[in-house]
Each structure stands twice: as C-alpha cells, then as structure tokens.
Amino acid sequence: MRPFTYERAQDLAQAARAGRGTGQGQTDAPVQYLAGGATLVDLMKLDVLRPQRVVDITPLQQDHAAIEAGPAGLRMGALAKMSAAADHPAVQRDYPVIAQSLQLAASAQLRNMATLGGNLLQRTRCPYYRDPSWSACNKRAPGSGCSAIGGVNRTHAVLGVDDSCIAQYPGDFAVALAALGAELELMGPGGARTLPLEALHRPPGGTPQVETTLASGELITAIRTPAGPWTRRSLYLKVRDRASYEFALASAAVALDLDGDVVRQARIGLGGMAYRPWRAREAETLLAGKPLTEAAAEAAARAAFAGAVTHGGNDFKPELGRRTLVRALLQAAKLEA
Ligand SMILES: Cc1cc2nc3c(=O)[nH]c(=O)nc-3n(C[C@H](O)[C@H](O)[C@H](O)COP(=O)(O)OP(=O)(O)OC[C@H]3O[C@@H](n4cnc5c(N)ncnc54)[C@H](O)[C@@H]3O)c2cc1C
CATH class of the missing domain: 3.30.43.10 (Uridine Diphospho-n-acetylenolpyruvylglucosamine Reductase, domain 2)
Known part of the structure; x- marks a missing residue:
C-alpha cells in the first residue's frame, strides 16, 4: 500500500x-x-x-445511518451497515427483496462493517481490473485495451457492453433497488440533489474509467425507495458458484403487483449481467396485463436478454440469466402480498 x-x-x-x-x-x-x-x-x-x-x-454515521419506513416508502441512511438494513423488521416485512439482496451478499463480518452507500459504489470483480500486472485494462489505465475480451471472461457482462470494457457490476443490493425504482439523496460541494439509482453508473461508452455520474466530492447520504403495491410480494434470487460468500453469476430481483394471477405491474432487476444493476423494462412490459404463466415468464426472460452479447467464456450467461428470471418470477407469484 x-x-x-x-x-x-x-x-x-x-x-x-x-x-x-x-x-x-x-x-x-x-x-x-x-x-x-x-x-x-x-x-x-x-x-x-x-x-x-x-x-x-464514519463519524457521519451518527446522523446518516437511520432506517425509517413509512407510508411514502423506505429511507435508509447511506452510512447504515448492510447488516442493519438486512435485519431491520420493516425491511424484511415490507421490502423482502432488499433484505434478501443484503443477506445474500458477502459474509456476516463484511455486512457488519460495510455501509449501504459504499456497497453501491463497490468496483467490478474483473480480474484484469484487480491485478495491475495486466497492462491492458481501460477501466484502470484508459486507452490500454480490454484484456477480458479474448481473455478469461466467464463472469463478465453480456448486457450493455461495448468494445472498451465488459466488466460486470458485482453488487446485489443495487439490483433490488433498481427493480423498486429507488432514488439517492446526494450532498456535494454544489449542494444537495437527488439521483435515480439507475442513473448512478455510467455505461462504458469508450470511457469505462469514468464509473459514476457523481460530481467530485459528492456523497450519497440516503437511499429512498418509494412504497408500492409490489414491494411486499418481492424476492431476490442469486445464482453463484458456491452457496455463500460469493458474487452472483446471475441474479434477479422481482417485485409483483398481481390481481389474482394477472400481473398489474412487474418490477425486474438483473444482476451479474451488466456494468450496472439492470432494469429489464421490456420484460416488465410484456408481463403487464397477462396471467403469470410459465410461458409468459419465459417470453419475458427472452425479451430481457434479447440484446445480450457474449465473448466465449460467458456464452452460458444469457441462458442462466433467463432461467434465473423465470424461476424468480414463478416463485414471487406464489408469495402472499
Ligand atoms: C470477500 C468479499 C466478498 C464480497 N461479496 C459481496 C457480495 O456477494 N455481494 C455484494 O453486493 N458485495 C460483496 N462484497 C462487496 C462489499 O459488500 C463492499 O466492498 C462493501 O459493501 C463496500 O462498502 P464500504 O462501506 O466498505 O465501502 P468503502 O470500501 O469504504 O468505499 C467504497 C467506495 O465508495 C466510496 N464511498 C463509500 N461511501 C460513500 C458515500 N456515502 N458517498 C460517496 N462515496 C462513498 C469510497 O470513496 C470508495 O470509493 C464483497 C466484498 C468482499 C471483500
């Protein structure tokens, strides 16, 4: 160091x-x-x-770690520990997808130490980014190339990629927040503002070293998730190489508002698949107004991955992602609201 x-x-x-x-x-x-x-x-x-x-x-924890749930939604201070949010009774009852995304992340020790804001801003697990002995990494050394394209890319992104970078965003919590349409409260040298969670991470777009839309010095102070008829019937399904202490190969955050078995509204986030937590809006649109049958879930999953681009080692990921989403949708449909 x-x-x-x-x-x-x-x-x-x-x-x-x-x-x-x-x-x-x-x-x-x-x-x-x-x-x-x-x-x-x-x-x-x-x-x-x-x-x-x-x-x-960390001294800001005193004022920026409260977790409050009310009729308008859930507000969590960005300095709250991951474990505090995962174990919070209102989060577990009314926003299970959020609680589960945190419970399934990292280890108990890490969850006791790491914060919600830091979790959103964690960096990719791309091995070429994390090992400076590899000279080619556009995210670490702009203009040097991407070693993962043509290299070991089993875990890499398949949605929203371009030739400058195929690194995946590895977090779980942000996938649940993307599905629920969360917003971030920010404070910076220029004052306070709010930002949709989905607008936090920038696409690689030839400059993958610029990862976020935060201004220099800007802090995430809180995360707001609006209440909605879909938050209780929600879950997070994480598929990984081992059952604990592992990042997602594929994950799906699903929240459903149902009228009987007909979908009023579906909210879907996908993890492990893109440079950011990915909201699958095409799939949501396909499901709306129809009974949630296995065939409907499969059609939605096909739509979610229609634009997938693979690079050899990760050729299996769109199929894994589709199956993960179908399973998550069918499991969520069985939940009580
Ligand atoms: C072995 C291991 C396994 C893991 N497994 C998982 C997993 O399965 N799923 C998962 O989601 N995560 C996983 N993680 C990631 C872990 O959850 C994150 O490293 C952690 O949440 C980061 O939070 P932190 O508070 O420690 O952030 P820090 O490390 O302190 O900060 C991270 C970055 O965020 C910035 N930052 C932090 N807080 C703020 C803020 N409020 N405003 C603005 N900028 C800020 C910092 O400047 C820094 O750049 C794993 C980590 C390890 C080491």
Whole structure:
C-alpha cells in the first residue's frame, strides 16, 4: 500500500469540501472516502486504487445511518451497515427483496462493517481490473485495451457492453433497488440533489474509467425507495458458484403487483449481467396485463436478454440469466402480498 494522508470528517459539509478530488469513480482519483473500507482498503492493498488522501466518513454515521419506513416508502441512511438494513423488521416485512439482496451478499463480518452507500459504489470483480500486472485494462489505465475480451471472461457482462470494457457490476443490493425504482439523496460541494439509482453508473461508452455520474466530492447520504403495491410480494434470487460468500453469476430481483394471477405491474432487476444493476423494462412490459404463466415468464426472460452479447467464456450467461428470471418470477407469484 502506498503512503496517503488521513483526514477524519467532522460533518457532511466539511466532508464534501474535503472530498473534492474523488472524481466520478475513476481509479486514479486522488481522494477517496472511507466508509467500511471493504472495497477501498482491498483495492489499495492490491495497488489498484492509489489515493493521496483518504477522508474517513464514519463519524457521519451518527446522523446518516437511520432506517425509517413509512407510508411514502423506505429511507435508509447511506452510512447504515448492510447488516442493519438486512435485519431491520420493516425491511424484511415490507421490502423482502432488499433484505434478501443484503443477506445474500458477502459474509456476516463484511455486512457488519460495510455501509449501504459504499456497497453501491463497490468496483467490478474483473480480474484484469484487480491485478495491475495486466497492462491492458481501460477501466484502470484508459486507452490500454480490454484484456477480458479474448481473455478469461466467464463472469463478465453480456448486457450493455461495448468494445472498451465488459466488466460486470458485482453488487446485489443495487439490483433490488433498481427493480423498486429507488432514488439517492446526494450532498456535494454544489449542494444537495437527488439521483435515480439507475442513473448512478455510467455505461462504458469508450470511457469505462469514468464509473459514476457523481460530481467530485459528492456523497450519497440516503437511499429512498418509494412504497408500492409490489414491494411486499418481492424476492431476490442469486445464482453463484458456491452457496455463500460469493458474487452472483446471475441474479434477479422481482417485485409483483398481481390481481389474482394477472400481473398489474412487474418490477425486474438483473444482476451479474451488466456494468450496472439492470432494469429489464421490456420484460416488465410484456408481463403487464397477462396471467403469470410459465410461458409468459419465459417470453419475458427472452425479451430481457434479447440484446445480450457474449465473448466465449460467458456464452452460458444469457441462458442462466433467463432461467434465473423465470424461476424468480414463478416463485414471487406464489408469495402472499
Ligand atoms: C470477500 C468479499 C466478498 C464480497 N461479496 C459481496 C457480495 O456477494 N455481494 C455484494 O453486493 N458485495 C460483496 N462484497 C462487496 C462489499 O459488500 C463492499 O466492498 C462493501 O459493501 C463496500 O462498502 P464500504 O462501506 O466498505 O465501502 P468503502 O470500501 O469504504 O468505499 C467504497 C467506495 O465508495 C466510496 N464511498 C463509500 N461511501 C460513500 C458515500 N456515502 N458517498 C460517496 N462515496 C462513498 C469510497 O470513496 C470508495 O470509493 C464483497 C466484498 C468482499 C471483500
């Protein structure tokens, strides 16, 4: 690990000022916030992230870790620990897809340490990104190429990819939030604003090193999920190489509003498949107004992966993704609302 200066944030405004230089998720950003450290310290040890200054935002936990559920929806402070949200009775009862996405992530120790905001901003698990001995990685070293295209790419993205980067977004929680149409509360040097979760991660678009739409110094302070008739009948299905302590090969977050067996509205997020948590709107549209039969679920899943592009090692992923989504839809349909 390289030398860096350490600063402890006093309050939100001071943290935002001290955070000028965090960039938009760029690997070479000279400043990084420290929340739980589960991504940051890991990548600093690997010599991938090399901040000159680390701003510790854990003192903000006092004011930005509350979890509140009410008629308008759920509001979770971004400094709340993953375990606090996963174990919260209102989250488990009214937003099971969120609770499950957190319970199935990482390990108990990591969930006790890591925060919700940091979880959203975790970096890809692409092995070429995480190992600087590989010179070609456009995300880490802009303009150097993509080693995963033509390399080992079993876990890589199949939706929304281009020739500059096929890295996958590995998180689970964000997939549940995408399905439920969550919004982020932000505070930065320019003041406060809200941002749809779906607009947080930028497509590679030739500049995959620019990962987010956050302004430099901007902090996520809270995550708001609107209430809706679909939140209770919801689940998160995660398929991975081993049953625990593993990232998703494929996952589906599904929330359903049903009238009998007819779909009033379906909300679908897909994980492990793209540079960001992926909302499958074509599939949602296909399901609306029809009985949720196996054939309807299969047609929706085909639509969700119609644009998939594979690179050899990950040729199996669209089929795995389709099967995961069909299973999730049929299981969710059996839940009580
Ligand atoms: C072995 C292992 C297994 C894992 N398995 C899973 C898994 O199965 N599923 C899953 O979803 N995740 C998994 N993770 C990822 C883990 O959940 C994340 O590393 C963790 O949630 C990051 O949160 P943190 O608070 O530690 O963030 P940090 O590491 O402190 O910060 C991460 C990044 O976010 C920025 N940041 C943090 N908080 C804020 C904020 N409020 N506003 C603005 N910027 C901020 C920091 O500057 C930094 O760049 C795993 C991690 C490990 C090490």
